[in-house]
Amino acid sequence: EVQLLESGGGLVQPGGSLRLSCAASGFAFSSYAMTWVRQAPGKGLEWVSTIGGLGTFYADSVKGRFTTSRDNSKNTLYLKMNNLRAEDTALYYCVKGLALLDYWGQGTLVTVSS
Amino acid sequence: DIVMTQTPLSSPVTLGQPASISCRSSQSLLHSDGKTYLSWLLQRPGQPPRLLIYEISNRFSGVPDRFSGSGAGTDFTLKISRVEAEDVGVYYCMQATQFPRTFGQGTKVEVK
Numbered sequence: 001e002v003q004l005l006e007s008g009g010g011l012v013q014p015g016g017s018l019r020l021s022c023a024a025s026g027f028a029f030s031s032y033a034m035t036w037v038r039q040a041p042g043k044g045l046e047w048v049s050t051i052g053g054l055g056t057f058y059a060d061s062v063k064g065r066f067t068t069s070r071d072n073s074k075n076t077l078y079l080k081m082n083n084l085r086a087e088d089t090a091l092y093y094c095v096k097g098l099a100l101l102d103y104w105g106q107g108t109l110v111t112v113s114s
Numbered sequence: 115d116i117v118m119t120q121t122p123l124s125s126p127v128t129l130g131q132p133a134s135i136s137c138r139s140s141q142s143l144l145h146s147d148g149k150t151y152l153s154w155l156l157q158r159p160g161q162p163p164r165l166l167i168y169e170i171s172n173r174f175s176g177v178p179d180r181f182s183g184s185g186a187g188t189d190f191t192l193k194i195s196r197v198e199a200e201d202v203g204v205y206y207c208m209q210a211t212q213f214p215r216t217f218g219q220g221t222k223v224e225v226k
Contacts, residue, residue, distance in 0.1 A: 035215075037163075045155075045163065045206055047215035057213045093162055099151045099210035102174060104162040 002026040002103040004094045009108030016084050020108055022077040022094030030072035033098035036079050038090035039107070046090070049079065052098050062088075084112045116140050116209050120218035126226045133194045135221045137207035142187045144211070151210035154183055154192045157220075158203040166205075167192065199225065 008020040022034070033052025039045050049058045049068040056068050067080040077094055091107040117140040127133045135154075143150045154167040165174045167183035170190060180195040194201055202225060207218040 044204075044220045045157075045208070045217040047217070050213070050215070059214050100165070100168045101153065101155070101208070101210070102165050102168075104164065106162055 002096060004096065004103060004105035006092065006094045006105045006108035009092065009110045011111045011113065012084055013114050014085060014112055016112070017080070017082045018084065018110060020079040020081070020092055020094075020110070022079075022105060024075045024077065024094075024096070027096065027103075029070075029075040032096055034068075034070060034077045035095040035097060035101060036068060036077075037093045037095055037101070037104075038088075038110075039093070040087075040090045043090075048092070050098060051077070054098075081110070084110075086112050088112050115214055116143070116212060116216050118207055118209055118216050118218040120205075120207055120221050123219060123221055125221055125223045127197045127223055128226050129199060130196050133197050133201075133223060135192045135205050135207075135223075137185075137190045137192070137218050139188045139190075139209055143209050144187065150186065152183075152185070152190050153208045153210065154181075155206045155208060156201070156203050157206065158200075161203075163206065194223075197223070197225075 003025045005023045035050040036048040051068045065083045069078045089112050093107045094105040095101045096103040119138045121136045152170050155163040157163040171183040182193050204220040204222050
């Protein structure tokens with residue numbers, strides 16, 4: 001059974017940093033691209049980043065501030081978020097896949113507020 | 115960026131009756147590899163999204179056959195042949211033909 005467990009969310013002040021983690025199990029993690037998608041409270045879905053064999057891609061809204069990485073030995077995906085803004089407040093989902101986003105974690109909530 | 119536009123944004127439905135959602139993209143979703151990377155996802159209240167349909171019309175594992183997808187190019191449709199209570203939630207179309215991936219605004223399906 002595919003499982004994706006996000007962690008690392010919390011309350012942070014504007015300009016602060018956080019690192020999200022996503023522990024994956026139930027599939028050959030190193031063989032798959034992984035994606036971050038976020039959802040602001042009461043809003044729709046917004047793609048954030050994808051890491052895979054083609055490279056790492058970012059939404060313009062986070063480029064230069066967020067960094068996606070992975071540790072295949074630990075089956076873990078990361079999202080390092082710097083210079084956080086109020087508009088980054090959202091539930092961040094870890095998702096398996098590149099074009100086919102087939103499994104989603106439960107999400108971890110990031111709140112940026114003073 | 116490819117803009118995804120869904121209609122309607124809200125769809126009150128009667129259980130047992132059909133429902134349909136449209137999704138239009140601002141440019142063709144046909145990839146150079148010949149595939150069209152248009153997916154449909156359902157987000158039930160309080161839950162993460164789940165994949166229903168990928169590449170226009172392929173049902174994901176475990177998805178009931180009352181869900182079907184169709185379309186080509188820039189116009190796509192999700193149909194539910196007979197709505198059941200568990201189908202209530204917000205439906206999103208998503209394109210993965212190019213970066214950035216983009217989603218439709220979401221269509222809220224609720225029981226009348």
